[in-house]
Amino acid sequence: MIAHDVLHVFCDAEGAHGNALGVVRDGAALPASGDRQAIAAELGFSETVFVDDAERGAIDIYTPSTRLPFAGHPCVGAAWLLGVDGLVTRAGPVAVRRADGLTWIEGRAAWAPGRTLHQYGSAAEVEALPVPPPGAWVYAWAWQDEAIGRVRARGFPGRGDGIDEDEATGAAALVLTDRLGRALEIVQGRGSRIHTRPKGGEVIEIGGRVRRG
Structure with a gap:
């Protein structure tokens, strides 16, 4: 190894x-x-x-x-x-920056093609979803608190390579942020946190905490 x-x-x-x-x-x-x-x-x-x-x-x-x-x-x-x-x-x-314990990077929605966004009516619906069969890369999401920009999401790569569900997916979060045009705090998977901010033009920041091991 x-x-x-x-x-x-x-x-x-x-x-x-x-x-x-x-x-x-x-x-x-x-x-x-x-x-x-x-x-x-x-x-x-x-x-x-x-x-x-x-x-x-x-x-x-x-x-x-x-x-x-x-x-x-x-x-x-x-x-x-x-x-x-x-x-x-x-x-x-x-580009990379650091603030308040988060590491932020910049990206563009065009760099993350092939993500299919599916909106649901509630966070509970998203949490109850079964893993879909291999196929499209699906990002399932619902507003958890629209007023403050908090989203509940799950990511299903659909590749058939043994990764049925991604715990946290920055590229899909970038695409969702581009679609909604606002800063988001995304709760994904079991409880991961993804922070996003549009910066103007096509540039969007994605930020999060990292730990070793």
Whole structure:
């Protein structure tokens, strides 16, 4: 097994929950995309990050079955771990900032294609949903408190690669924020917390807490 760090990204205020992320700091040891894909499948996280240049924040992101140009929780986790002010992804440069215990990154909805948003009438309906069969990437959501921008959500990748439900998905949260045009606090999965803020134009910030292990 290759050496890697395990982080949990988008934890709640007490450090609980969050989506597990694998980070292979020595990406140079596995320069071939096929080798990285095999390691990501072996590790089995919803995403695994390979660090190509720690000082520049250059990263490469994989699910167990495919390579991604951008993903939210890998970028937040990698930014926190590397302590950089920016990342370099296949989608483009990603600005990073830190405030009040949160690590924030910038992204664009165009970097997260293929997410299907399904709105439900209540948080209880979202919580009661069964995992759908493999197919479209579905982000199920409902207002928990519309006045303050709190959303209840669950994410179903639909890839058939062993990840039936994502605990916390920054890219899908970015797409929802773009659709609604307002800042959100998203409660996803068992209790993970994703914070988002439109910055103007097409840029949206995604923020969250990270813990190791």
